[in-house]
Amino acid sequence: MRIAFHGAARTVTGSKHLITLQNDTQLLLDCGMFQGLSDELTDSLNSSFGFEADKVSYLLLSHAHIDHSGLIPKLVKEGFKGKIICTAATRDLAMLLLQDSADIQRSENQQHRTQRGKQDEVLEPLYTMEDVSKTAELFEVICFEEWVQLQEGVEVYYTNTGHIIGSAAITIRVTEEGQTKTLHFSGDVGRYRDVLLCPPQPFPKADFIIIESTYGNSLHENQFSTTDQLMKWIKHTCVEKQGKLIIPAFSVGRTQELLYFLNQLSLEKRLPEIPVIVDSPLSYETTQVVKKYPALFNERLQKVLEIDDDPFSFPGMRFTRHVEESMQLEHFHDPCIIIAASGMADAGRIRHHIKNNVEFERNTILLVGYCSPSSLGGQLIHGDKQVKINGQEYNVHAEIGVMRSMSAHGDADDLARYLSCQEAASVTTVFLVHGEYDVQQDFQKKLMLKGYEQVLIPEMHAVCGLNEIVAETA
Ligand SMILES: [Zn+2]
Known part of the structure; x- marks a missing residue:
């Protein structure tokens, strides 16, 4: 052999x-x-x-x-x-x-x-x-x-x-x-x-x-502080600054984890009444697959299932699946949370959301996963003041947040x-x-x-x- x-x-x-x-x-x-x-x-x-x-x-x-x-x-x-x-x-x-x-x-x-x-x-x-x-x-x-x-x-x-x-x-x-x-x-x-x-x-x-x-x-940071860290960014961006919280996330795994954390905040009545939009048809599909295999969930999540039959969904949350719906988000100016793929922001709908929101101080781009240095996510983490998206330069005025506890x-x-x-x-x-x-x-x-x-x-x-x-x- x-x-x-x-x-x-x-x-x-x-x-x-x-x-x-x-x-x-x-x-x-x-x-x-x-x-x-x-x-x-x-x-x-x-x-x-x-x-x-x-x-x-x-x-x-x-x-x-x-x-x-x-x-x-x-x-x-x-x-x-x-x-x-x-x-x-x-x-x-x-x-x-x-x-x-x-x-x-x-x-x-x-x-x-x-x-x-x-x-x-x-x-x-x-x-x-x-x-x-x-x-x-x-x-x-x-x-x-x-x-x-x-x-x-x-x-x-x-x-x-x-x-x-x-x-x-x-x-x-x-x-x-x-x-x-x-x-x-x-x-x-x-x-x-x-x-x-x-x-x-x-x-x-x-x-x-x-x-x-x-x-x-x-060693990773303790992920059990993730809910509180996330809540801090939501409060700061959507309540205090009245802006949009844009989160690049991979469709498999990271998106479901974020939804689970947001669902927890919703169950605890800590989540402000703002729209949470998962702008990715693939994330919708992958979330359906994840839900098909509850036997693979850990004990804690099994317990949550006893009181909440869908731990990835809560009032105010929706998936957008069609391009038109996604494009309409550009004209939506109220505070909200937008989650979209890809996680490193080098492809997918997230690039449009970053493009439309990165030049305004009231918004936050929150990076929650590994980004290679050359990716758009990596450049934002690095603190670049100008980024190129689809061939055009944009000035970075939005706040850039990083959470390293999720892996x-x-x-x-x-x-x-x-x-x-x-x-x-x-x-x-x-x-x-x-x-x-x-x-x-x-x-x-x-x-x-x-x-x-x-x-x-x-x-x-x-x-x-x-x-x-x-x-x-x-
Ligand atoms: Zn893997």
């Missing part, structure tokens, strides 16, 4: 790891898109997998986030005909996100052509809606905590990681020439005290562990707790993926101090033979 790291290697996107067995069966762990690097690098990394799509037999998908699922339709377009194995919630969410991704690519290409005035220039998108439809036929749903045999000598076992609804870690047991080896892939690890979801589950004893390391060297990823303590179900000395190798290199180096030292003998940080496209493991990638 050997493994090749074709993405999320010394970076946080493009998750893609290929396992090749002795009999040449190939299992792909995730098929994520690269995002947020320089345009040129992102395009070149997304244009070629580094392996042949039609040779892959199984795609084991950890969760629906685009940096883990975003290139599946390209895999299908290039000849993959195998099974995509994931949880039911992941399948539902992935389909929504992949349709959205195909749609974004179509409209970006169109915009690109219009801007360049070359109507006839044909730009090839990574995939189309047709490829997404073909992808839909290949899903095969798996339940948590059940060993499933894929073929003789290959079994898989999914455990909940509490990162987003349906997110899983994947354990693979392979028997070759009478020897059984177990490999665990963490996907993205959630938080043990997540606001909405169950904590990550322990996983079976493994010889090899591939673990994410996004926050391998830092779907576990921090260093969560990751340590996640690994505590294993005996360090009996793990042959830990591979660190899905992290910035300097963070990974700190995490590597920490794990070695805990007794893990071999902790490797593979480079992009590095290959490791697991039977004759060598430290070539250390």
Whole structure:
């Protein structure tokens, strides 16, 4: 058995790891898109997998986030005909996100052509809606905590990681020439005290562990102060300044968390009587998917469900689904809260709201998630006084707020707790993926101090033979 790291290697996107067995069966762990690097690098990394799509037999998908699922339709377009194995919630969410991704690519290409005035220039998108439809036929749903045999000598076992609804870690047991080896892939690890979801589950004893390391060297702020922080921004912006509170948020996860916090404030009668608008058709759809899987909610949220059958909806809140409704918001001048995607404000309807509101002191743009430095959200956090949106310069007079307590990823303590179900000395190798290199180096030292003998940080496209493991990638 050997493994090749074709993405999320010394970076946080493009998750893609290929396992090749002795009999040449190939299992792909995730098929994520690269995002947020320089345009040129992102395009070149997304244009070629580094392996042949039609040779892959199984795609084991950890969760629906685009940096883990975003290139599946390209895999299908290039000849993959195998099974995509994931949880039911992941399948539902992935389909929504992949349709959205195909749609974004179509409209970006169109915009690109219009801007360049070359109507006839044909730009090839990574995939189309047709490829997404073909992808839909290949899903095969798996339940948590059940060993499933894929073929003789290959079994898989999914455990909940509490990162987003349906997110899983994947354990693979392979028997070759009478020897059984177990490999665990963490996907993205959630938080043990997540606001909405169950904590990550322990996983079976493994010889090899591939673990994410996004926050391998830092700790999050306590998220239980989030409701109060949010309330402070609402009061300050909508009551004192009579302005609009604009919150960029990813459609999956972050939007539902915000709605849950606002719902809590509403239940406690602390929320002022102002409209709360979620301006995103995708957020509407993803919220419906989240509501379909209440068994994955944590105990606290289960308790809320006993008194409130919809913890993501409250008086004054509405989704806008049509473009016309969204455009009308420009002429709405009363205090309100607008939540829209994307989270880093580099795409989606949020850009229109920032464009229309960023030049007025009475408004606040509140950033509640990670923003890469080059994104619009990142520039605002950095304190830029002028920002460019759709080719036009805008002066930043609105207040810029930042809340760092919300994250779907576990921090260093969560990751340590996640690994505590294993005996360090009996793990042959830990591979660190899905992290910035300097963070990974700190995490590597920490794990070695805990007794893990071999902790490797593979480079992009590095290959490791697991039977004759060598430290070539250390
Ligand atoms: Zn994720």
